[in-house]
Amino acid sequence: MNFGIRHKTLDFFSLTPNTLLTPEPRLIETLATARAVTVLTGAGVSAESGIPTFRDALIGLWAKFDPAALATSEAFHRDPELVSRWYDQRRRRTLECQPNDAHLALARWQKRLAECGRQLTLITQNVDRLHQRAGSKAVIELHGTLLVWRCTGCQTERLEEGGPFNEYPPACQGCGRPRRPAVVWFGETLAPEAMAAAEAAIGECDLFVSVGTSAVVQPATGLIELAIRRGAATLEINLDPTPISNRVDFALYGCAGKILPQLV
Numbered sequence: 001m002n003f004g005i006r007h008k009t010l011d012f013f014s015l016t017p018n019t020l021l022t023p024e025p026r027l028i029e030t031l032a033t034a035r036a037v038t039v040l041t042g043a044g045v046s047a048e049s050g051i052p053t054f055r056d057a058l059i060g061l062w063a064k065f066d067p068a069a070l071a072t073s074e075a076f077h078r079d080p081e082l083v084s085r086w087y088d089q090r091r092r093r094t095l096e097c098q099p100n101d102a103h104l105a106l107a108r109w110q111k112r113l114a115e116c117g118r119q120l121t122l123i124t125q126n127v128d129r130l131h132q133r134a135g136s137k138a139v140i141e142l143h144g145t146l147l148v149w150r151c152t153g154c155q156t157e158r159l160e161e162g163g164p165f166n167e168y169p170p171a172c173q174g175c176g177r178p179r180r181p182a183v184v185w186f187g188e189t190l191a192p193e194a195m196a197a198a199e200a201a202i203g204e205c206d207l208f209v210s211v212g213t214s215a216v217v218q219p220a221t222g223l224i225e226l227a228i229r230r231g232a233a234t235l236e237i238n239l240d241p242t243p244i245s246n247r248v249d250f251a252l253y254g255c256a257g258k259i260l261p262q263l264v
């Protein structure tokens, strides 16, 4: 859907829980008529579940570690015990968290569109699987997930939803080699099939929604640019403005857990 001249509505909502959205009519019309919606989420959508985002200065994960120290395959080969312990701590903390109203609203929206022959494709940069636990289907995980660990030898993958491992790094039951979290580390390439699925979904959508991402990391930024180039209507829902804020058609600022339920 092409608006020709890209209009922009910047709605800033205070973070009080009782803020009632009054988005402008064209946004409501776009939401109500979109037949293929693609949503890209980032760490901000899980913030209200208690999972720190990457770049929040006060509580962000960056404040606690140097990315090069832990989130790379080099770091894992240099100190597999330290890296596997840190990731397993994040895995267990994630399992203790619950999906929040933003995750639940997206799952409801996807179900509602499917019931009337339309579709919502959810692409996430998050590795916490809270979207799936909220009921979202066919989630495209660009950066993999903390909840699956892969053998560095035979590549066998296993879903891990229990307590702490009895050794770090955990050994593969098949070949005995060390297992690592099935996440994308810095310097690693994304799974080609995930990227292809994300690009295909964006190519077919008439509404693209970016939620809770700082839009500074590739390929997220590239996917947003692709949606704009393909002429989809674009909506950003984020706590703060980002580098794409001046490119999207609509922008709503505030907590995703408050905005999404009202929009849906």
Ligand code: OAD
Pocket (backbone or CB within 6 Å): 041, 042, 043, 044, 045, 047, 048, 053, 054, 055, 056, 060, 125, 126, 143, 184, 185, 186, 211, 212, 213, 214, 215, 216, 217, 220, 237, 238, 239, 240, 242, 254, 255, 256, 257
């Ligand atoms: P960031 O931490 O970079 O950005 C989170 C965004 O969410 C920020 O723009 C916040 O303003 C916003 N935010 C925080 N709380 C929010 C809330 N309650 N409601 C709505 N928005 C909120 O996280 P990402 O953009 O996801 O990659 O980071 C992208 C990638 O960078 C991550 O997947 C990770 C990192 O490198 C890998 O690990 C490969």
